[in-house]
Amino acid sequence: MVTSCSHSVHTGVMSNGATLHDVAALAGVSPRTVSRVVNDEAGFGEATRLRVLEAIEKVGYRPNMLARALITRRTGTVGLVVPQMVDPFFAELVVGVQAAAKASGRTMLIATHDDDLAEFDSILETLSSFAVDGAIVYSPQGERATLFKHAQRGLTIVAFGMEISGPNVGSVLWDVSRGAELGMEHLVQIGRTNLVMLSHTDAVNSQLLPRRETAFRHSLQTAGLEFSEARVVRRDPTIDGGREAMQEILAARTPVDGVFAYNDAMAIGALQALAVAGIRVPHDVALVGFNDIAMCSALVPSLTSVRLDRSAVGREAVALLDRIRSAPHDYEPVYVDVELIVREST
Amino acid sequence: MVTSCSHSVHTGVMSNGATLHDVAALAGVSPRTVSRVVNDEAGFGEATRLRVLEAIEKVGYRPNMLARALITRRTGTVGLVVPQMVDPFFAELVVGVQAAAKASGRTMLIATHDDDLAEFDSILETLSSFAVDGAIVYSPQGERATLFKHAQRGLTIVAFGMEISGPNVGSVLWDVSRGAELGMEHLVQIGRTNLVMLSHTDAVNSQLLPRRETAFRHSLQTAGLEFSEARVVRRDPTIDGGREAMQEILAARTPVDGVFAYNDAMAIGALQALAVAGIRVPHDVALVGFNDIAMCSALVPSLTSVRLDRSAVGREAVALLDRIRSAPHDYEPVYVDVELIVREST
DNA sequence: CTGAAAGCGCTTACAG
C-alpha cells in the first residue's frame, strides 16, 4: 500500500501535502469517512474512528482550509479593520475585540487602512475573498458606500462608531456626546467656571468629530456659563497639538480653571504646558481627557478621562456579527456605555 | 443566453457569485479564455479581450482567491505576527512592515499572540492554511521550535529580533547590545560618571533580555567606572515600573547623574519621578531611553533614545521573504543599524 | 455504518 504524500516526496523540505486521500488509503477507508471523522460528524464505528485517527497522526494530515472554505464559505476567522495602531485607543480596541473573537473560538486577522479609502476597499476585498466569517471595521471618515457595497456582495460587516444598518451590515457605537457631557458636568460640579476646550483641527468639517464640541457648548449653556470662540482652540489631536493649544490659551490670558480635551493625547500635551508655566493641576486648573488610554493612570498627576469599555465593545461586535450571519436582517445599532473615570487631574 | 449568477438570483441580497463561467457564457468564449484575460496571460485577440472585459464589468465578476490559491499556493498576502500592539514599539514596527508590504504589492494581515505559545502556533497554522506568501513574526520569548515546525511544513518565515536560519526560515535583527553601548557612551561623553540602569524584571532569566544589562556593565568597565549591584534596579518595563525604579534609586541616595532605561516607557516613568523630586533633567540627571517611540520627541524635556529604523526593518523583512521564496536555502541573518537620537534629556 | 459521484471556482498541462 502506497501512502506517501502527494507532493515532493524526494525534496525533504515541505512535507506540506498529506490529504484526505492519503489518510483514507492508509486507514483503508474512503475519503468520505475520513472527512466524517475530521469533522466529528458521527456515523462511523469506534474502530474505524481509531484507525482513521492513527492514520491522520501518522501522515501528519492537516485539513486544507482553502479547499474547505471554497465549499462551506466559512473559515472561523474574523477580520478587524482599523485606521492604524499607533494611537493607543485603537491598539486597546484591538485587545477588546481580540478577546471576544478568541472567546467565540475564532482567529482574528487585523488590517490597517490609514484613513485611505482605496486601501480600505482593497482590504475588504481581500477579506471577502478569504471568506472570513465577517469584518469588524472602523471606517475611514465614517465612509458608508464601501460598507454597503461589500455587504451587498456577501461580506458580513459590523461598523464601529457610526450608525449604519442594512442587509448584512450592523453597527456598534458609544455615545460620544454623553461622554463629553459627563466630563463637562464633572468640571462644573467641582466648581470650575472658566472652562476651555482643546479641540480637533478638523472638528468643523467632519461628520463625526464635532460631537464633542457641540457637547461642550451645550454643557456650558446648561450650567449657565458663557461661551465664546476664545474658549475653543483647535489643533492636531496629538500631544504636540494639545501643548500648543494650551500654550495659546495661556498666552491669550483667557481666564481658565478647567480644561476639556478632545482626547488623552491633547490632555497630556496640556499637562506639559501647564507644568512648564508653573500652573498646578488640579489646584489651579482641572483637566479632563477622552478615551482613557492606559497611560492616563500612569501620568503624574493621573488623568481624569472618559472611558469606553473596550471589552464590551468587542463582545457586542462579535455577538452582532453572529446575529447578522444567522439571520441577515437589519439590526438596530448597539450602544455601549461610556463612563467618567475620575483621577488626580480633577 | 442565460447569464445570471450561480447563486440566489431571487434573494436580492448577496450577488456574491459571478464566476468565470458566467463571464465566459456572456462573452461567448470558454472559461479558459476569460482566465487568460483576467491573468494578463497574452494569447488572445484584442476584440476577444474587450468582449471579456465588458462581460466581467457587466456581471461584476471578481476572482475567487480561495479557488485560485488552492491551485497556485499563492495569495499576494503576508502575515505579520507580533506579541501585542499596545506597546508603541510594536505598533510602530507594524507601520514599517506595512509600508514595505504595500510597496511590494501585498496585503498584510496582522495577528497578535500575547506571548502565548499555543496561540502563536495556532496563528501560524491559520496563516499556513490561508496560503499566505509568508509570515513575518516576533516569536514569543524567542521560541524556535514552532518556527522550524511550520517552516518545514511549507510556511516561509522571517523572524524578528532573534538569530535563526534554516530551510524556509530567515531572520532580521538589530544589534541591541550596540544600541545600549551607544547610549552609555553618550552619557559618559557628556561627562556623567554616576550611572544607573533601570532594567527589566525578567532580565536575569530570559534569553533575549539581558543584553542591555550586559552592555551597561561592559560600558561602565570600558569607561573606567565602577559597577555595583545598587546601580541596577529591575521593574516591569512600564511607566509605573520606571517611576518606581527611579524612586528606589533616589530613596537609596545612590549618587546619580545619568540614567539608562531599558525602554522608553521606563524612561518616562523616571522623568516623572525626577520631576516630582525636583531634580532637573538634564542639568542634574541625564536620561536615555530605548526604542525611540514617537512619544520621545513630544515629552518635556524630549527624550534621548536608541532608535531602530522601522522602515528599514520592514523592507529587509519583506525582501528576505522574497529571497527565501525564490530559493529556499539557508540565509544569513540580516542586521539593521541602530542609532542614538540625542534630544533635550541629555 | 459506509462509499461513489458530483462539484466549489479556478489553473494547469495539453491539443488543436
Place this chain on the structure above:
DNA sequence: CTGAAAGCGCTTACAG
C-alpha cells in the same frame, strides 16, 4: 489565437 479535460482538496447531497 482558442478550448476540452483533468484536477487543486475538500464537502455535499444521495444511495445503499
